[in-house]
Amino acid sequence: MSTGNETLLTHAALDGELDAAGMLDFENHLAANASLAAEYSRLKALREVMQRELVKPVAPPALRERVARMAAPSIAPRAAPAWRAIAATAVLAAGLGSASTWLALRPAIEDTNLVGTLIADHKRGLLSGQPTDVASSDRHTVKPWFASRFALAPKVIDLGPQGFPLAGGRIDVIAGAPAPALIYRHNEHVISLTALPVQGSLTPRAFVIDGYSVEVWRDGATGYWAISDVDPGELTKFRQLFDAAAKTGSEKSG
Amino acid sequence: MTKYPSHENFAAVVLPHLDDAYALARWLSGSSADAEDIVQEACLRALRGLDRYAGGSARAWLLAITRNTTFTWLARNRPKALLITEDIETLAPADRATPEEALIAKADAAAIALAIGALPPPFKETLVLRDINGLSYREIAEITGVPLGTVMSRLARARSLLMSALGRSEAK
Numbered sequence: 368m369s370t371g372n373e374t375l376l377t378h379a380a381l382d383g384e385l386d387a388a389g390m391l392d393f394e395n396h397l398a399a400n401a402s403l404a405a406e407y408s409r410l411k412a413l414r415e416v417m418q419r420e421l422v423k424p425v426a427p428p429a430l431r432e433r434v435a436r437m438a439a440p441s442i443a444p445r446a447a448p449a450w451r452a453i454a455a456t457a458v459l460a461a462g463l464g465s466a467s468t469w470l471a472l473r474p475a476i477e478d479t480n481l482v483g484t485l486i487a488d489h490k491r492g493l494l495s496g497q498p499t500d501v502a503s504s505d506r507h508t509v510k511p512w513f514a515s516r517f518a519l520a521p522k523v524i525d526l527g528p529q530g531f532p533l534a535g536g537r538i539d540v541i542a543g544a545p546a547p548a549l550i551y552r553h554n555e556h557v558i559s560l561t562a563l564p565v566q567g568s569l570t571p572r573a574f575v576i577d578g579y580s581v582e583v584w585r586d587g588a589t590g591y592w593a594i595s596d597v598d599p600g601e602l603t604k605f606r607q608l609f610d611a612a613a614k615t616g617s618e619k620s621g
Numbered sequence: 622m623t624k625y626p627s628h629e630n631f632a633a634v635v636l637p638h639l640d641d642a643y644a645l646a647r648w649l650s651g652s653s654a655d656a657e658d659i660v661q662e663a664c665l666r667a668l669r670g671l672d673r674y675a676g677g678s679a680r681a682w683l684l685a686i687t688r689n690t691t692f693t694w695l696a697r698n699r700p701k702a703l704l705i706t707e708d709i710e711t712l713a714p715a716d717r718a719t720p721e722e723a724l725i726a727k728a729d730a731a732a733i734a735l736a737i738g739a740l741p742p743p744f745k746e747t748l749v750l751r752d753i754n755g756l757s758y759r760e761i762a763e764i765t766g767v768p769l770g771t772v773m774s775r776l777a778r779a780r781s782l783l784m785s786a787l788g789r790s791e792a793k
Contacts, residue, residue: 375773378780382751384758405722412725413784417752420730426643430657434639434664438631488676500678516637516679540676544630 373403381410481541481563482592486579488539488548489559489594499535499550509536513547521547521562522589524612531558531605551605558595558605565590573606575599582606586613631668638680639664641754642687648749649691651738655699663690684754685764688746719781720788728787736786744779751776 373396379385380393397404426434492499501512506523513521513536525533534550539561551558571584580602582593591609595602642663646656663686667674674682728736737745743765750761758776762769 374777375770378773378777379758382758382776406719409719409722409725409784410780412722413780413787414752416726416728416787417733420728420733421753422730423640423753424644424647424653424656426639426660427653427657430643430660431636431639433661435632435636437664437668500676516633538676538679540674545634545674545676545679 373400374406377403377407377410381407381414482576482581482583482594484541485539485559485561485592485594486577486581488537488541488561489557489579492537492550492559493557500537502535504533504535506533509533509549512536516545516547521549522613523549524609526551526605526608526612529608531608553595553597553601553605556595556597556601558593558597558602560609561592561594563590563592564588573599573603584610586610631671634671634674634679635664635667635683638683641680642683644753645684645687645746645749646691648737648753649688649742649746650695650699655694659691659694660687662694663687666690678760680754681756681760681764684750684756688750688764692742719784725784725787732787733783736783739786740779740782744775744782747772747775748779748783 376385376389376393376396380390385393397407501509503509503512504525504527506525510523513523516538523533523536527533531551531553534552534557537548537550537559538545539548540546541561541563546561546563549560549562551560565585565588569583569585569590573580573582575581578596580593580595580597580599582591582602582605584591584606591606593602593606593609595605597605639660643656643660646659646663647653650656650659663683667683667686670686737748740748746765747761750756750764751758756764758769758772762772765772767775
Protein backbone atom coordinates (compact mmCIF):
# COMPACT_ATOMS: atom_id res chain seq x y z
CA MET A 368 0.00 0.00 0.00
CA SER A 369 1.48 3.34 -0.97
CA THR A 370 1.21 6.32 1.34
CA GLY A 371 -1.27 8.08 -0.93
CA ASN A 372 -3.46 5.03 -1.07
CA GLU A 373 -3.26 4.59 2.67
CA THR A 374 -4.58 8.10 3.18
CA LEU A 375 -7.52 7.45 0.87
CA LEU A 376 -8.23 4.11 2.52
CA THR A 377 -8.20 5.76 5.94
CA HIS A 378 -11.00 8.05 4.81
CA ALA A 379 -12.86 5.20 3.13
CA ALA A 380 -12.64 3.17 6.35
CA LEU A 381 -13.95 6.12 8.35
CA ASP A 382 -16.83 6.57 5.89
CA GLY A 383 -17.82 2.92 5.94
CA GLU A 384 -16.93 2.54 2.28
CA LEU A 385 -14.70 -0.51 2.72
CA ASP A 386 -16.08 -4.01 2.48
CA ALA A 387 -15.34 -6.58 5.18
CA ALA A 388 -12.13 -7.79 3.53
CA GLY A 389 -10.90 -4.24 2.93
CA MET A 390 -11.68 -3.28 6.51
CA LEU A 391 -9.78 -6.27 7.87
CA ASP A 392 -6.81 -5.37 5.71
CA PHE A 393 -7.00 -1.77 6.85
CA GLU A 394 -7.18 -2.70 10.52
CA ASN A 395 -4.00 -4.74 10.12
CA HIS A 396 -2.26 -1.71 8.66
CA LEU A 397 -3.62 0.44 11.43
CA ALA A 398 -2.19 -1.83 14.09
CA ALA A 399 1.23 -1.84 12.47
CA ASN A 400 1.48 1.85 11.62
CA ALA A 401 1.45 4.43 14.41
CA SER A 402 1.27 7.50 12.17
CA LEU A 403 -1.65 6.00 10.27
CA ALA A 404 -3.40 5.29 13.55
CA ALA A 405 -2.82 8.89 14.68
CA GLU A 406 -4.26 10.19 11.41
CA TYR A 407 -7.26 7.92 11.82
CA SER A 408 -7.86 9.27 15.34
CA ARG A 409 -7.59 12.86 14.13
CA LEU A 410 -10.11 12.17 11.38
CA LYS A 411 -12.46 10.57 13.86
CA ALA A 412 -12.08 13.60 16.11
CA LEU A 413 -12.86 15.87 13.17
CA ARG A 414 -15.97 13.92 12.31
CA GLU A 415 -17.14 13.88 15.91
CA VAL A 416 -16.64 17.60 16.35
CA MET A 417 -18.50 18.29 13.09
CA GLN A 418 -21.38 16.09 14.19
CA ARG A 419 -21.43 17.75 17.58
CA GLU A 420 -21.13 21.36 16.49
CA LEU A 421 -22.80 21.58 13.12
CA VAL A 422 -26.55 21.70 12.96
CA LYS A 423 -27.82 20.62 9.57
CA PRO A 424 -29.66 23.58 8.06
CA VAL A 425 -33.39 23.04 7.74
CA ALA A 426 -35.37 24.54 4.86
CA PRO A 427 -37.36 27.53 6.14
CA PRO A 428 -41.13 26.87 6.29
CA ALA A 429 -41.78 29.68 3.80
CA LEU A 430 -39.50 28.01 1.24
CA ARG A 431 -41.12 24.64 1.83
CA GLU A 432 -44.49 26.22 1.27
CA ARG A 433 -43.40 27.91 -1.96
CA VAL A 434 -41.99 24.66 -3.29
CA ALA A 435 -45.11 22.73 -2.29
CA ARG A 436 -47.15 25.35 -4.14
CA MET A 437 -45.18 24.64 -7.33
CA ALA A 438 -47.09 21.40 -7.39
CA ALA A 439 -50.32 23.34 -6.90
CA PRO A 440 -51.77 22.70 -10.36
CA SER A 441 -52.15 19.13 -9.20
CA ILE A 442 -54.50 20.01 -6.36
CA ALA A 443 -57.60 20.15 -8.52
CA PRO A 444 -56.86 17.05 -10.63
CA ARG A 445 -55.80 15.22 -7.50
CA ALA A 446 -59.32 15.40 -6.21
CA ALA A 447 -60.25 12.54 -8.51
CA PRO A 448 -57.48 10.13 -7.53
CA ALA A 449 -58.05 10.97 -3.89
CA TRP A 450 -61.70 10.11 -4.27
CA ARG A 451 -60.73 6.92 -6.06
CA ALA A 452 -58.42 6.10 -3.21
CA ILE A 453 -61.19 6.40 -0.70
CA ALA A 454 -63.50 4.31 -2.81
CA ALA A 455 -60.80 1.74 -3.37
CA THR A 456 -59.99 1.64 0.31
CA ALA A 457 -63.60 0.93 1.11
CA VAL A 458 -63.64 -1.92 -1.39
CA LEU A 459 -60.30 -3.27 -0.29
CA ALA A 460 -61.24 -3.09 3.35
CA ALA A 461 -63.54 -5.98 2.64
CA GLY A 462 -60.68 -8.42 2.70
CA LEU A 463 -57.40 -7.00 1.51
CA GLY A 464 -54.64 -5.53 3.59
CA SER A 465 -54.53 -1.77 3.81
CA ALA A 466 -51.08 -1.93 2.25
CA SER A 467 -52.76 -2.12 -1.12
CA THR A 468 -54.38 1.28 -0.89
CA TRP A 469 -51.24 3.04 -2.08
CA LEU A 470 -51.98 1.64 -5.47
CA ALA A 471 -55.10 3.66 -5.83
CA LEU A 472 -53.10 6.85 -5.43
CA ARG A 473 -51.52 6.50 -8.80
CA PRO A 474 -53.27 6.11 -12.10
CA ALA A 475 -53.72 2.65 -13.45
CA ILE A 476 -51.23 1.43 -15.93
CA GLU A 477 -51.70 0.14 -19.43
CA ASP A 478 -50.17 -3.20 -20.14
CA THR A 479 -48.75 -1.98 -23.46
CA ASN A 480 -45.08 -2.71 -23.48
CA LEU A 481 -45.13 -2.82 -19.68
CA VAL A 482 -43.25 -6.10 -19.54
CA GLY A 483 -40.59 -4.63 -21.84
CA THR A 484 -40.16 -1.68 -19.48
CA LEU A 485 -39.99 -3.93 -16.44
CA ILE A 486 -37.37 -6.15 -18.04
CA ALA A 487 -35.35 -3.04 -18.95
CA ASP A 488 -35.54 -1.86 -15.32
CA HIS A 489 -34.53 -5.31 -14.11
CA LYS A 490 -31.55 -5.37 -16.50
CA ARG A 491 -30.54 -1.84 -15.57
CA GLY A 492 -30.48 -2.91 -11.94
CA LEU A 493 -28.25 -5.85 -12.75
CA LEU A 494 -25.94 -3.94 -15.08
CA SER A 495 -25.34 -1.14 -12.61
CA GLY A 496 -24.16 -3.82 -10.19
CA GLN A 497 -26.64 -2.32 -7.76
CA PRO A 498 -30.02 -3.98 -8.25
CA THR A 499 -31.33 -2.33 -5.10
CA ASP A 500 -31.63 1.29 -4.01
CA VAL A 501 -32.07 0.09 -0.46
CA ALA A 502 -30.24 -3.12 0.35
CA SER A 503 -31.71 -4.99 3.25
CA SER A 504 -33.13 -8.39 3.98
CA ASP A 505 -35.14 -6.85 6.79
CA ARG A 506 -38.60 -5.86 5.67
CA HIS A 507 -38.74 -3.53 8.67
CA THR A 508 -36.04 -1.55 6.87
CA VAL A 509 -37.43 -1.88 3.36
CA LYS A 510 -41.01 -1.02 4.24
CA PRO A 511 -40.18 2.34 5.93
CA TRP A 512 -37.80 3.11 3.09
CA PHE A 513 -40.68 2.84 0.65
CA ALA A 514 -43.01 4.56 3.08
CA SER A 515 -40.75 7.61 3.09
CA ARG A 516 -40.93 7.78 -0.70
CA PHE A 517 -44.49 6.81 -1.47
CA ALA A 518 -47.71 7.91 0.15
CA LEU A 519 -48.38 4.30 1.04
CA ALA A 520 -45.80 1.56 0.78
CA PRO A 521 -46.33 -1.71 -1.06
CA LYS A 522 -46.65 -5.04 0.70
CA VAL A 523 -43.22 -6.21 1.79
CA ILE A 524 -42.93 -9.93 2.44
CA ASP A 525 -39.74 -11.81 3.25
CA LEU A 526 -39.58 -15.30 1.81
CA GLY A 527 -36.11 -16.05 3.19
CA PRO A 528 -37.09 -19.27 4.98
CA GLN A 529 -38.61 -20.51 1.73
CA GLY A 530 -35.40 -19.86 -0.26
CA PHE A 531 -36.25 -16.42 -1.65
CA PRO A 532 -34.68 -13.91 0.75
CA LEU A 533 -35.65 -10.28 0.40
CA ALA A 534 -32.65 -8.30 -0.89
CA GLY A 535 -34.09 -4.81 -0.84
CA GLY A 536 -36.13 -2.34 -2.83
CA ARG A 537 -35.74 -0.19 -5.88
CA ILE A 538 -37.66 2.65 -7.46
CA ASP A 539 -38.41 2.13 -11.13
CA VAL A 540 -40.13 4.53 -13.44
CA ILE A 541 -43.20 3.12 -15.14
CA ALA A 542 -45.04 5.36 -17.57
CA GLY A 543 -43.28 8.41 -16.19
CA ALA A 544 -44.24 7.71 -12.59
CA PRO A 545 -42.02 6.24 -9.87
CA ALA A 546 -43.05 2.70 -8.97
CA PRO A 547 -41.74 0.56 -6.13
CA ALA A 548 -40.05 -2.75 -6.94
CA LEU A 549 -39.08 -5.39 -4.40
CA ILE A 550 -35.87 -7.29 -5.02
CA TYR A 551 -35.47 -10.91 -3.98
CA ARG A 552 -32.58 -13.30 -4.33
CA HIS A 553 -32.76 -16.94 -5.19
CA ASN A 554 -29.39 -18.70 -5.14
CA GLU A 555 -27.31 -16.45 -7.42
CA HIS A 556 -30.29 -14.98 -9.20
CA VAL A 557 -32.16 -11.73 -8.73
CA ILE A 558 -35.94 -11.41 -8.90
CA SER A 559 -37.59 -8.03 -9.43
CA LEU A 560 -41.18 -7.84 -8.24
CA THR A 561 -43.20 -4.82 -9.28
CA ALA A 562 -46.67 -4.15 -7.89
CA LEU A 563 -48.96 -1.85 -9.87
CA PRO A 564 -52.61 -0.88 -9.69
CA VAL A 565 -54.83 -2.75 -12.08
CA GLN A 566 -58.07 -1.50 -13.48
CA GLY A 567 -59.99 -3.80 -15.75
CA SER A 568 -58.74 -7.23 -16.58
CA LEU A 569 -55.32 -8.72 -16.08
CA THR A 570 -54.74 -12.26 -17.26
CA PRO A 571 -52.49 -14.26 -14.97
CA ARG A 572 -49.78 -15.78 -17.12
CA ALA A 573 -46.23 -17.07 -17.17
CA PHE A 574 -43.88 -16.85 -20.11
CA VAL A 575 -40.27 -16.46 -21.16
CA ILE A 576 -39.13 -13.44 -23.15
CA ASP A 577 -35.54 -12.53 -24.11
CA GLY A 578 -34.35 -15.24 -21.74
CA TYR A 579 -36.22 -13.76 -18.78
CA SER A 580 -38.95 -15.63 -16.96
CA VAL A 581 -42.03 -13.53 -16.31
CA GLU A 582 -44.93 -14.27 -13.97
CA VAL A 583 -47.98 -12.04 -13.93
CA TRP A 584 -50.76 -12.38 -11.41
CA ARG A 585 -53.18 -10.26 -9.50
CA ASP A 586 -54.41 -9.98 -5.97
CA GLY A 587 -57.51 -7.84 -5.85
CA ALA A 588 -56.70 -4.44 -7.34
CA THR A 589 -52.96 -5.13 -7.32
CA GLY A 590 -51.17 -6.59 -10.31
CA TYR A 591 -47.83 -8.29 -9.74
CA TRP A 592 -45.06 -8.65 -12.30
CA ALA A 593 -42.11 -10.86 -11.36
CA ILE A 594 -39.06 -10.79 -13.65
CA SER A 595 -36.00 -12.99 -13.29
CA ASP A 596 -33.46 -15.14 -15.05
CA VAL A 597 -34.31 -18.14 -12.87
CA ASP A 598 -36.01 -21.14 -14.43
CA PRO A 599 -39.70 -20.57 -15.13
CA GLY A 600 -40.57 -23.32 -12.63
CA GLU A 601 -38.69 -21.55 -9.85
CA LEU A 602 -40.43 -18.27 -10.59
CA THR A 603 -43.79 -20.04 -10.48
CA LYS A 604 -42.81 -21.35 -7.05
CA PHE A 605 -41.92 -17.80 -6.01
CA ARG A 606 -45.29 -16.54 -7.23
CA GLN A 607 -47.11 -19.26 -5.27
CA LEU A 608 -45.16 -18.54 -2.08
CA PHE A 609 -45.63 -14.78 -2.33
CA ASP A 610 -49.29 -15.08 -3.16
CA ALA A 611 -49.90 -17.49 -0.27
CA ALA A 612 -47.99 -15.27 2.18
CA ALA A 613 -49.84 -12.16 0.95
CA LYS A 614 -53.19 -13.87 1.42
CA THR A 615 -52.44 -15.17 4.90
CA GLY A 616 -51.24 -11.67 5.80
CA SER A 617 -47.75 -12.72 6.83
CA GLU A 618 -46.63 -9.14 6.30
CA LYS A 619 -48.26 -8.58 9.67
CA SER A 620 -47.87 -5.02 10.81
CA GLY A 621 -45.08 -4.51 8.26
CA MET B 622 -48.14 5.02 -22.71
CA THR B 623 -50.07 7.70 -20.95
CA LYS B 624 -48.15 10.73 -19.82
CA TYR B 625 -49.23 11.79 -16.37
CA PRO B 626 -48.99 15.32 -15.08
CA SER B 627 -45.62 15.45 -13.41
CA HIS B 628 -47.14 17.46 -10.56
CA GLU B 629 -48.69 14.28 -9.27
CA ASN B 630 -45.33 12.99 -8.07
CA PHE B 631 -43.45 16.21 -7.52
CA ALA B 632 -44.39 16.58 -3.88
CA ALA B 633 -43.68 12.92 -3.16
CA VAL B 634 -40.27 12.95 -4.86
CA VAL B 635 -38.97 16.41 -3.98
CA LEU B 636 -40.42 17.55 -0.65
CA PRO B 637 -38.93 14.75 1.50
CA HIS B 638 -35.45 15.87 0.42
CA LEU B 639 -35.93 19.63 0.62
CA ASP B 640 -33.87 19.93 3.82
CA ASP B 641 -30.99 18.11 2.15
CA ALA B 642 -31.16 20.38 -0.88
CA TYR B 643 -31.32 23.45 1.34
CA ALA B 644 -28.38 22.27 3.47
CA LEU B 645 -26.25 21.71 0.37
CA ALA B 646 -27.13 25.11 -1.13
CA ARG B 647 -26.66 26.78 2.24
CA TRP B 648 -23.15 25.42 2.69
CA LEU B 649 -22.08 25.92 -0.91
CA SER B 650 -23.36 29.49 -1.13
CA GLY B 651 -22.58 30.46 2.44
CA SER B 652 -25.81 32.40 2.74
CA SER B 653 -29.30 31.40 3.88
CA ALA B 654 -30.95 34.02 1.67
CA ASP B 655 -29.07 32.83 -1.40
CA ALA B 656 -29.80 29.21 -0.50
CA GLU B 657 -33.54 29.91 -0.51
CA ASP B 658 -33.37 31.41 -4.01
CA ILE B 659 -31.15 28.58 -5.24
CA VAL B 660 -33.35 25.81 -3.85
CA GLN B 661 -36.47 27.41 -5.25
CA GLU B 662 -34.84 27.56 -8.68
CA ALA B 663 -33.55 23.98 -8.32
CA CYS B 664 -37.05 22.77 -7.45
CA LEU B 665 -38.46 24.50 -10.52
CA ARG B 666 -35.87 22.69 -12.61
CA ALA B 667 -36.72 19.45 -10.86
CA LEU B 668 -40.39 19.99 -11.61
CA ARG B 669 -39.68 20.58 -15.28
CA GLY B 670 -37.31 17.61 -15.38
CA LEU B 671 -39.44 15.20 -13.39
CA ASP B 672 -40.14 13.21 -16.55
CA ARG B 673 -36.44 12.56 -16.83
CA TYR B 674 -36.12 11.31 -13.26
CA ALA B 675 -34.74 7.87 -14.00
CA GLY B 676 -35.57 6.12 -10.76
CA GLY B 677 -32.86 5.48 -8.22
CA SER B 678 -32.36 7.69 -5.22
CA ALA B 679 -34.67 10.71 -5.39
CA ARG B 680 -32.40 12.42 -2.89
CA ALA B 681 -29.28 12.03 -5.04
CA TRP B 682 -31.29 13.19 -8.05
CA LEU B 683 -32.51 16.35 -6.31
CA LEU B 684 -29.06 17.04 -4.86
CA ALA B 685 -27.50 16.75 -8.34
CA ILE B 686 -29.96 19.36 -9.63
CA THR B 687 -29.38 21.55 -6.58
CA ARG B 688 -25.63 21.29 -6.95
CA ASN B 689 -25.74 22.30 -10.62
CA THR B 690 -28.22 25.08 -9.92
CA THR B 691 -26.02 26.40 -7.12
CA PHE B 692 -23.03 26.76 -9.39
CA THR B 693 -24.94 28.41 -12.25
CA TRP B 694 -26.71 30.66 -9.75
CA LEU B 695 -23.43 31.64 -8.08
CA ALA B 696 -21.74 32.22 -11.45
CA ARG B 697 -24.60 34.55 -12.38
CA ASN B 698 -25.07 36.37 -9.08
CA ARG B 699 -21.91 35.92 -7.01
CA PRO B 700 -19.10 35.41 -9.52
CA LYS B 701 -16.46 36.12 -6.89
CA ALA B 702 -17.55 33.10 -4.86
CA LEU B 703 -16.37 30.78 -7.60
CA LEU B 704 -12.88 32.13 -8.13
CA ILE B 705 -10.72 29.06 -7.88
CA THR B 706 -7.12 28.25 -8.44
CA GLU B 707 -6.37 26.31 -11.58
CA ASP B 708 -5.11 22.76 -11.36
CA ILE B 709 -6.58 22.45 -7.96
CA GLU B 710 -6.07 18.68 -7.84
CA THR B 711 -2.34 19.03 -8.19
CA LEU B 712 -1.83 21.67 -5.53
CA ALA B 713 0.69 20.65 -2.94
CA PRO B 714 -0.78 19.97 0.49
CA ALA B 715 -1.07 23.39 2.08
CA ASP B 716 -0.04 22.73 5.62
CA ARG B 717 1.51 19.55 6.83
CA ALA B 718 1.51 20.67 10.43
CA THR B 719 -1.60 18.72 11.34
CA PRO B 720 -2.89 19.70 14.75
CA GLU B 721 -3.31 17.30 17.61
CA GLU B 722 -6.46 15.30 17.99
CA ALA B 723 -7.36 17.14 21.20
CA LEU B 724 -7.10 20.50 19.45
CA ILE B 725 -9.47 19.37 16.70
CA ALA B 726 -11.95 18.08 19.24
CA LYS B 727 -12.12 21.53 20.88
CA ALA B 728 -13.23 23.36 17.73
CA ASP B 729 -16.55 25.18 17.89
CA ALA B 730 -19.29 25.65 15.30
CA ALA B 731 -18.09 29.09 14.19
CA ALA B 732 -14.53 27.92 13.59
CA ILE B 733 -15.69 24.86 11.65
CA ALA B 734 -18.11 26.89 9.55
CA LEU B 735 -15.36 29.40 8.77
CA ALA B 736 -12.97 26.61 7.81
CA ILE B 737 -15.51 24.89 5.55
CA GLY B 738 -16.42 28.22 3.99
CA ALA B 739 -12.79 28.80 3.09
CA LEU B 740 -12.44 25.50 1.19
CA PRO B 741 -12.16 25.76 -2.60
CA PRO B 742 -15.54 24.80 -4.17
CA PRO B 743 -14.61 21.29 -5.43
CA PHE B 744 -13.37 20.30 -1.98
CA LYS B 745 -16.22 22.04 -0.22
CA GLU B 746 -18.94 20.32 -2.23
CA THR B 747 -17.36 16.89 -1.77
CA LEU B 748 -17.06 17.42 1.97
CA VAL B 749 -20.60 18.77 2.34
CA LEU B 750 -22.15 15.97 0.26
CA ARG B 751 -20.34 13.41 2.39
CA ASP B 752 -20.31 14.88 5.90
CA ILE B 753 -23.45 17.03 5.90
CA ASN B 754 -25.69 15.19 3.42
CA GLY B 755 -24.23 11.77 4.18
CA LEU B 756 -24.03 10.50 0.59
CA SER B 757 -21.92 7.53 -0.48
CA TYR B 758 -18.76 8.00 -2.54
CA ARG B 759 -20.53 6.50 -5.53
CA GLU B 760 -23.42 8.96 -5.26
CA ILE B 761 -21.01 11.88 -4.89
CA ALA B 762 -19.10 10.73 -7.97
CA GLU B 763 -22.33 10.68 -9.96
CA ILE B 764 -23.52 14.05 -8.70
CA THR B 765 -20.25 15.88 -9.22
CA GLY B 766 -19.38 14.02 -12.42
CA VAL B 767 -15.87 13.00 -11.42
CA PRO B 768 -14.31 9.54 -10.98
CA LEU B 769 -14.52 7.79 -7.62
CA GLY B 770 -10.79 8.24 -7.08
CA THR B 771 -11.15 12.01 -7.46
CA VAL B 772 -13.97 12.03 -4.93
CA MET B 773 -11.71 10.21 -2.50
CA SER B 774 -8.71 12.47 -3.01
CA ARG B 775 -10.86 15.62 -2.79
CA LEU B 776 -12.42 14.42 0.42
CA ALA B 777 -9.01 13.64 1.89
CA ARG B 778 -7.74 17.08 0.87
CA ALA B 779 -10.83 18.81 2.20
CA ARG B 780 -10.52 17.18 5.60
CA SER B 781 -6.80 17.79 5.73
CA LEU B 782 -7.34 21.51 4.97
CA LEU B 783 -10.11 21.61 7.55
CA MET B 784 -7.94 20.12 10.28
CA SER B 785 -5.09 22.51 9.51
CA ALA B 786 -7.46 25.48 9.62
CA LEU B 787 -8.92 24.34 12.93
CA GLY B 788 -5.44 23.99 14.36
CA ARG B 789 -4.58 27.51 13.26
CA SER B 790 -7.76 29.07 14.59
CA GLU B 791 -7.16 27.43 17.98
CA ALA B 792 -3.55 28.53 18.06
CA LYS B 793 -4.53 32.20 17.73
